[in-house]
Amino acid sequence: MKETKITKNNDGTLNVPDFPIIPFIEGDGTGPDIWRAAKIVMDIMVQAAYNGKRKIIWLEVYAGEKGYQETGEWLSDKTLDMIKAHVVAIKGPLTTPVGKGIRSLNVTIRQKLDLYACVRPVKYIDPVPSPMKHPEKIDMVVFRENTEDVYAGIEWESGSEESKRIISFLKETMGADVAADSGIGIKPISVKNTKRLVAKAISYAIEQGLPTVTLMHKGNIMKFTEGAFSKWGYEVAKEKFGDRTITEQELFDTYNGVQPEGKIVIKDRIADMLFQQVLLRPEEYHVIATPNLNGDYISDALAAQVGGLGMAPGANIGDECAVFEATHGTAPKYAGLDKVNPGSLILSGAMMFDYMGWKEAASLIRKALAATIKAGTVTYDLARQIQGAKEIRCSEFAKAIAEKIKK
Numbered sequence: 001m002k003e004t005k006i007t008k009n010n011d012g013t014l015n016v017p018d019f020p021i022i023p024f025i026e027g028d029g030t031g032p033d034i035w036r037a038a039k040i041v042m043d044i045m046v047q048a049a050y051n052g053k054r055k056i057i058w059l060e061v062y063a064g065e066k067g068y069q070e071t072g073e074w075l076s077d078k079t080l081d082m083i084k085a086h087v088v089a090i091k092g093p094l095t096t097p098v099g100k101g102i103r104s105l106n107v108t109i110r111q112k113l114d115l116y117a118c119v120r121p122v123k124y125i126d127p128v129p130s131p132m133k134h135p136e137k138i139d140m141v142v143f144r145e146n147t148e149d150v151y152a153g154i155e156w157e158s159g160s161e162e163s164k165r166i167i168s169f170l171k172e173t174m175g176a177d178v179a180a181d182s183g184i185g186i187k188p189i190s191v192k193n194t195k196r197l198v199a200k201a202i203s204y205a206i207e208q209g210l211p212t213v214t215l216m217h218k219g220n221i222m223k224f225t226e227g228a229f230s231k232w233g234y235e236v237a238k239e240k241f242g243d244r245t246i247t248e249q250e251l252f253d254t255y256n257g258v259q260p261e262g263k264i265v266i267k268d269r270i271a272d273m274l275f276q277q278v279l280l281r282p283e284e285y286h287v288i289a290t291p292n293l294n295g296d297y298i299s300d301a302l303a304a305q306v307g308g309l310g311m312a313p314g315a316n317i318g319d320e321c322a323v324f325e326a327t328h329g330t331a332p333k334y335a336g337l338d339k340v341n342p343g344s345l346i347l348s349g350a351m352m353f354d355y356m357g358w359k360e361a362a363s364l365i366r367k368a369l370a371a372t373i374k375a376g377t378v379t380y381d382l383a384r385q386i387q388g389a390k391e392i393r394c395s396e397f398a399k400a401i402a403e404k405i406k407k
């Protein structure tokens with residue numbers, strides 16, 4: 001058995017050895033519980049799919065509370081370097097204190113490794129419980145810009161020297177009046193980061209044969225950030241994918257509302273309105289490309305439509321490397337209780353296998369997870385939505401998924 005690193009070719013394709021070393025971060029709060037469960041499932045599915053010819057060699061790297069305990073650093077350069085060197089990694093959630101303390105380590109990982117696309121698929125898996133009448137109509141992927149917007153972390157506290165200076169600069173130089181006791185945050189949205197994110201979303205729609213890409217923004221209010229995101233999104237669609245895309249306007253003006261074969265419709269929606277449309281007419285949305293904050297909000301809201309955060313996977317993808325992680329956070333009140341649903345991280349593992357080209361293992365995971373839910377053996381979050389279901393622990397859920405493969 002030869003353990004080696006995954007590498008990336010100049011054209012962006014991966015070389016995946018049969019025994020790839022994959023770094024993982026366990027995570028804080030419920031992270032260790034869901035990590036242990038996800039690891040069991042990933043290892044068993046790889047074994048079942050490839051019969052020993054392929055195997056993941058897991059390599060723990062530290063961040064968050066465990067990182068601080070083990071190394072004295074919340075997030076070390078060593079951890080970032082290891083992820084970069086191994087191209088593909090997976091992580092549990094990391095805690096970010098509210099209103100004080102360290103900045104988000106999750107966001108720092110994305111920024112430092114330039115993982116500019118946060119990709120969060122939202123697909124109904126029969127028979128997961130859903131509050132929707134027709135959950136089978138939900139099949140969307142959110143492409144959330146992952147490096148800038150208000151998440152850039154440029155902000156100053158109310159009353160600080162810095163915020164006072166900014167406020168007086170705004171008044172004296174820019175003629176803008178801001179209440180003197182305001183905290184100040186900066187919302188940068190750039191041409192480059194918008195265009196590469198929207199290009200990735202359109203490429204995905206082309207690869208998957210999806211009919212639409214929707215630019216989600218609040219550009220009526222924030223004209224030069226969110227409005228510009230939409231404008232630059234349309235621009236990159238024309239510049240890079242002119243032969244494969246049409247706008248919604250063109251669909252009606254030129255094609256009488258009949259979508260031509262092989263063309264993707266690029267449309268835009270104002271964020272608040274889109275929240276109601278994905279509830280009322282989810283079948284009209286396939287890929288949603290959006291700035292960081294909108295993407296954060298809508299991905300949790302969409303997760304609720306297909307079973308909740310316990311079932312919501314995700315990936316942070318850049319040109320150099322990718323880090324897979326659940327959409328949810330550390331769910332601290334359940335930490336160490338072996339209670340929460342590991343489905344989110346297990347499905348993130350399936351996304352990771354797809355990304356590596358290990359489609360058979362990914363498919364086994366999804367089938368076994370669905371079969372386990374169908375059998376009515378589920379964690380607390382799904383048990384409270386399914387009448388007559390048997391509530392089992394996080395670790396038992398992982399074992400039940402693994403059992404489905406042995407049969």
Ligand SMILES: NC(=O)C1=CN([C@@H]2O[C@H](COP(=O)(O)OP(=O)(O)OC[C@H]3O[C@@H](n4cnc5c(N)ncnc54)[C@H](OP(=O)(O)O)[C@@H]3O)[C@@H](O)[C@H]2O)C=CC1
Pocket residue numbers: 034092093094095096097106308309310311325326327328329330331332340341342344381
């Ligand atoms: N990428 C990351 O690492 C992220 C980190 N965070 C961080 O996590 C911490 C907690 O954030 P919070 O806002 O409470 O959000 P969380 O996503 O951690 O949890 C909110 C609620 O969602 C439900 N939930 C979350 N995970 C699961 C799961 N695996 N199975 C079942 N239900 C689940 C629970 O609902 P219920 O109470 O109904 O049972 C839980 O109380 C914060 O420090 C935050 O910054 C947040 C998001 C992402």
Ligand SMILES: O=C(O)CCC(=O)C(=O)O
Pocket residue numbers: 094095096104105106107296327329
């Ligand atoms: O980093 C955090 O603590 C929160 C991030 C978050 O909510 C997300 O990425 O969805």
Ligand SMILES: [Mg+2]
Pocket residue numbers: 296297300327
């Ligand atoms: Mg979030």
